[in-house]
Amino acid sequence: MGNMSxxxxxxxxxxxxxxxxxLVKVPKYLAQQWDKAKEKGEVGKITIxxxxxxSQVCFSLNEELTSVGAAQESDxxxxxxxxxxxxxxxxxxxxxxxxSQGEKDEISLEGMVVHRAECRPVITDxxxxxxxxxxxxxxxxxxxxxxxxxxxxxxxxxxANHNFNVEYEKKKKSEGKMVRAERQVxxxxxFSAFEKHQYYNIKDLVDITKQPVTYLKEIMREIGxxxxxxxxxxxxxxxxxxxxxxxxxxxxxxxxx
Amino acid sequence: MASLGSSSSSGTEYIxxxxxxxxxxxxxxxxxxxxKVNCSTWTQARMERDMSARKIYGExxxxxxxxxxxFGKKQREEARRKKYGIVTREFKxxxxxxxxxxxxxxxxxxxxxxxGGVTENASYYIFTQCPDGAFEAxxxxxxxxxxxxAKHRTLTAEEAEEEWGRRNKVVNHFSxxxxxxxxxxxxxxxEEDESEKSTKKKKSGGRGxxxxxxxxxxxxxxxxxxxxxxxxxxxxxxxxxxxxxxxxSKKKKNNDKDALEDSDDGDYEGLEVDYMSDESxxxxxxxxxxxxxxxxxxxxxxxxxxxxxxxxxEKQNEEEAKEEEEEEEAKKTLAQTEKKKKKDSSGExxxxxxxxxxxxxxxxxxxxxxxxxxxxxxxxxxxxxSRTGSRPGTPSIDSAATSNTLRAAASKLEQGKRQxxxxxTDSPAAKRLKMxxxxxxxxxxxKTTPQPPSGKSTPSSSDVQLTEEAVRRYLIRKPMTxxxxxxxxxxxxxxxxxxxTVNVLAQILKRLxxxxxxxxxxxxxxLTE
Numbered sequence: 179m180g181n182m183s184x185x186x187x188x189x190x191x192x193x194x195x196x197x198x199x200x201l202v203k204v205p206k207y208l209a210q211q212w213d214k215a216k217e218k219g220e221v222g223k224i225t226i227x228x229x230x231x232x233s234q235v236c237f238s239l240n241e242e243l244t245s246v247g248a249a250q251e252s253d254x255x256x257x258x259x260x261x262x263x264x265x266x267x268x269x270x271x272x273x274x275x276x277x278s279q280g281e282k283d284e285i286s287l288e289g290m291v292v293h294r295a296e297c298r299p300v301i302t303d304x305x306x307x308x309x310x311x312x313x314x315x316x317x318x319x320x321x322x323x324x325x326x327x328x329x330x331x332x333x334x335x336x337x338a339n340h341n342f343n344v345e346y347e348k349k350k351k352s353e354g355k356m357v358r359a360e361r362q363v364x365x366x367x368x369f370s371a372f373e374k375h376q377y378y379n380i381k382d383l384v385d386i387t388k389q390p391v392t393y394l395k396e397i398m399r400e401i402g403x404x405x406x407x408x409x410x411x412x413x414x415x416x417x418x419x420x421x422x423x424x425x426x427x428x429x430x431x432x433x434x435x
Numbered sequence: 436m437a438s439l440g441s442s443s444s445s446g447t448e449y450i451x452x453x454x455x456x457x458x459x460x461x462x463x464x465x466x467x468x469x470x471k472v473n474c475s476t477w478t479q480a481r482m483e484r485d486m487s488a489r490k491i492y493g494e495x496x497x498x499x500x501x502x503x504x505x506f507g508k509k510q511r512e513e514a515r516r517k518k519y520g521i522v523t524r525e526f527k528x529x530x531x532x533x534x535x536x537x538x539x540x541x542x543x544x545x546x547x548x549x550x551g552g553v554t555e556n557a558s559y560y561i562f563t564q565c566p567d568g569a570f571e572a573x574x575x576x577x578x579x580x581x582x583x584x585a586k587h588r589t590l591t592a593e594e595a596e597e598e599w600g601r602r603n604k605v606v607n608h609f610s611x612x613x614x615x616x617x618x619x620x621x622x623x624x625x626e627e628d629e630s631e632k633s634t635k636k637k638k639s640g641g642r643g644x645x646x647x648x649x650x651x652x653x654x655x656x657x658x659x660x661x662x663x664x665x666x667x668x669x670x671x672x673x674x675x676x677x678x679x680x681x682x683x684s685k686k687k688k689n690n691d692k693d694a695l696e697d698s699d700d701g702d703y704e705g706l707e708v709d710y711m712s713d714e715s716x717x718x719x720x721x722x723x724x725x726x727x728x729x730x731x732x733x734x735x736x737x738x739x740x741x742x743x744x745x746x747x748x749e750k751q752n753e754e755e756a757k758e759e760e761e762e763e764e765a766k767k768t769l770a771q772t773e774k775k776k777k778k779d780s781s782g783e784x785x786x787x788x789x790x791x792x793x794x795x796x797x798x799x800x801x802x803x804x805x806x807x808x809x810x811x812x813x814x815x816x817x818x819x820x821s822r823t824g825s826r827p828g829t830p831s832i833d834s835a836a837t838s839n840t841l842r843a844a845a846s847k848l849e850q851g852k853r854q855x856x857x858x859x860t861d862s863p864a865a866k867r868l869k870m871x872x873x874x875x876x877x878x879x880x881x882k883t884t885p886q887p888p889s890g891k892s893t894p895s896s897s898d899v900q901l902t903e904e905a906v907r908r909y910l911i912r913k914p915m916t917x918x919x920x921x922x923x924x925x926x927x928x929x930x931x932x933x934x935x936t937v938n939v940l941a942q943i944l945k946r947l948x949x950x951x952x953x954x955x956x957x958x959x960x961x962l963t964e
Contacts, residue, residue, distance in 0.1 A: 186483045188535075193474035200562040201463070202572070209558035209574070212453045219452040224562075224570055227446025237451065271468030276561055277482075278459040279576075285482050288461065289563065290474060377505040410505055 188277070189286030197289030199276055202264065203296045207308070211243045211258055222260075235264035237297060246308065259305045264295040356390045364389055364397055372421065377405075377413040450569040451562075460576040461561050464535075464547065470583055477537050485532045485546065533579055544586060547579035588612060901929050901936060906943045907962060914952050914959035917944075 204212075212221045222239040239260045246256040274291035299305055358364075367387045371378065383398070384391055398404075402414045415421075466472040505511075516523070533547035553559065559575035590598065590611070598611055605611070901924040909915055909923060920940060926933050949960035 186481045188480035188482050190474075190477055190480060193477060196475050197563065201575075202560045202562050204558045204560050206557060209560075212572075215453055215455070217455065219454050220450060221453050221572075222451050224449045224451050225446045226449070234446070236446075273466040273468065273470075273472045273474070275464040275466070275474050276461055277464050278461050280460075281458045287464075287474065287480070288561070291463075291561075295562075371506075375506040379506065382506045413505060 185283065186285070189284070192286060192288040193275065193290065195289075198292035199289045200293045200295055201274060201276075201291045203294075205297060205299065207246070207258060207312070208239070208262065208297065208299075211239065211246075214243060224264075233266070235266065235295065237262040237264060256308055256311060257304055258308065259299040259302055261300045262297045263300070264297055267294040267296065269294060356384075356388050358390060358393045359387075361397065364394070365401070368397065368401070369416075369420070372416050376421075377410040377415055379413055383414065449564075451572055452569055453560075453572045453574075457573065459573075461573045462576055463559070463578045465550075465578060465580045466545075467580075467582065472581075479539055479542075480535060480537045482533050482535045482547075484528060485534045486528075488531060489526055529577075533581070535581060544584040545581040546584050547581040550578040550580055553578040588616065590615065900924075901931065901939050901943070903943045903946060906940070907947060910947065910949050910960055910962040914954060914961035916957050916959055920960075 215221050220240065221243060222237055225234075225236045225238065227234050227236075239258065239262065241260070244258045244260055246258055269291065274294075276288040276291065278286055278288050280286070364387055368383070371383065371386050378386075380391065380395065380398070383394055387394060398414050401420055402416045405411060405413050405415060530549055532549065533545075535545040535547060537543045537545070553575070554577075559578075560572040561575060562570050562572050565571055594615065598605070602608075905924070906920065909920065915923075917940070921936065924931075924936055924940065926936055929936060931939065944960065947962065949962045952959045952961060
């Protein structure tokens with residue numbers, strides 16, 4: 179138990195000791211209030227008593243946690259009820275165990291559930307109001323349609339040349355036509371590209387090398403093959419003698435053109 | 436409602452704390468009541484996430500970078516998915532089921548599936564009592580329903596369907612799994628210990644490694660179980676057997692197949708069986724094929740049945756069969772014809788002999804077989820003569836009907852048989868037949884006059900003889916070519932070989948010195964009287 183548990187190994191101390199726990203179903207708003215608890219974590223008190231032979235359990239929320247919304251304000255109209263009797267249920271034969279998952283994925287069995295309980299508030303007007311508010315909140319749609327006051331006129335005007343197009347043409351002009359570089363230079367670029375990936379589209383190659391398509395195709399025809407069908411459709415690949423994919427560091431052997 | 440004040444009832448108060456800084460996440464492990472799980476009895480347990488679903492969710496692994504990869508593949512794939520609106524659900528580890536193994540390899544196994552919707556509307560808290568008396572409440576993050584996993588082998592869906600289809604026939608259902616296991620064992624470890632195999636009845640030719648569709652969860656177990664196949668199976672099997680009934684399992688071992696119902700009376704009624712007959716007709720068929728004179732065949736058989744009746748006449752006239760094949764064919768065909776005769780004449784007492792004929796070899800056929808040919812012969816002789824007399828229109832050539840092998844064969848065999856009566860020697864059939872014309876005491880009179888053998892130049896058998904007379908007759912009637920003439924004097928009928936026939940014919944023609952005429956570019960001979 180002291181040593182590091184293996185991954186997946188379940189810590190069974192809880193089961194062996196048969197720690198009995200209660201499984202309590204708590205309303206959402208109450209859980210929310212509990213989240214607001216202070217550092218110490220005290221949220222309230224439980225009173226267990228016997229009445230007419232049956233045990234009665236009641237939970238009483240701390241005063242400071244009763245306010246909904248702003249913290250520490252008990253003057254706001256909305257207040258969460260304080261008294262919550264528990265309804266104790268039997269397990270019905272089901273075996274419920276509790277296991278916990280730690281940060282490092284260590285799993286330990288904490289104990290067995292001996293009682294199931296439901297936490298119900300005492301119904302008061304206050305409570306009813308609270309519920310009303312809650313319902314209204316939940317009925318609000320996430321998506322709303324908004325009415326516009328003024329129609330938008332700017333988007334649909336006919337344009338001689340769209341902005342996007344204008345920019346594109348400018349860019350094209352500034353870059354100019356692609357110039358054929360030295361064959362060797364282009365080959366170097368190609369080989370380094372093919373080191374990274376095995377299959378390339380001609381468009382991508384053009385993009386990488388910035389060479390005109392015909393020139394590039396010419397070179398590719400020399401050093402590579404084109405797959406017109408199959409897995410890597412319409413892609414270029416280096417010829418077998420040019421490629422060594424086993425070790426990435428091995429230099430490609432090139433035939434001097 | 437009743438509010439409990441601490442004063443009014445005899446209750447005790449406890450403080451409830453909700454620890455803030457807890458790093459542990461609490462979950463519920465729910466077992467079914469019927470499984471009777473007692474966690475305190477567990478000595479050891481292991482629990483892991485079941486990651487088998489990752490295979491579905493994870494896309495095909497394409498090599499990234501270097502060999503086999505495409506430039507921009509990822510982007511393209513993503514664009515494609517967006518275009519088609521394919522939404523792939525993420526593989527969340529949190530939501531994967533748990534696999535719980537209790538008490539090691541031999542213990543139980545559980546699978547825990549996450550129950551959805553637990554934390555949506557209400558929160559579950561675990562209240563534990565601390566040593567100081569206060570309660571601590573921990574929120575529950577997830578609820579997992581754990582169900583026991585069957586360790587014994589189960590049938591796949593396909594197999595189950597199969598067995599379902601056979602459920603009416605199969606009486607012993609316990610052997611289904613046994614068979615399956617045996618099949619797998621033969622398929623899996625063929626090189627395993629023979630001793631192991633011998634303990635269980637092996638059936639060769641099992642299903643082998645068929646395509647099986649498993650639930651993915653089984654992948655998990657299959658791989659681990661395969662290695663333990665031979666080992667565990669022994670234990671597992673015995674376990675299963677014990678559970679299912681000891682007596683039955685023992686009996687099971689002795690069954691090769693699943694037990695089938697006893698067949699009642701009517702069960703075999705509709706069955707199709709091969710044609711059952713005393714005389715195996717299948718033997719006849721290839722033999723029938725042999726005498727390959729196709730068009731004459733039917734005629735031959737029909738006439739062969741009568742051949743015995745007429746064989747009287749032909750016997751003496753029949754030439755010895757020079758070719759051995761003929762004899763063999765003859766034998767066989769005679770066998771057939773005999774059978775036919777058999778079928779026709781019920782009163783014959785040679786049925787046993789007939790059946791004997793089939794099985795015997797060539798020589799044996801002609802061995803001493805006490806028959807009653809005289810009776811037959813006699814009967815046939817008379818019948819034959821009258822018979823042939825009643826045949827009006829057919830030219831003598833045809834009436835003799837030895838234009839085909841069958842009849843010749845049939846008649847020759849008859850002769851052969853008759854011979855056994857007489858000389859009763861074991862000399863082979865061929866010899867006997869050859870000697871036949873010369874040595875045979877003339878059998879009851881036939882129609883055609885027996886001609887004494889006078890050497891090869893003058894054939895001594897059959898109605899059709901290659902004589903000058905015959906040739907003259909033909910040539911007077913109409914002009915014929917040499918070919919036509921040869922056709923008339925077929926070697927089989929005259930008993931001469933083709934060479935001899937040609938020679939003899941040539942000589943005859945020389946003597947006759949017929950006139951020549953050219954008709955259709957062919958040389959025809961003719962005579963004018």
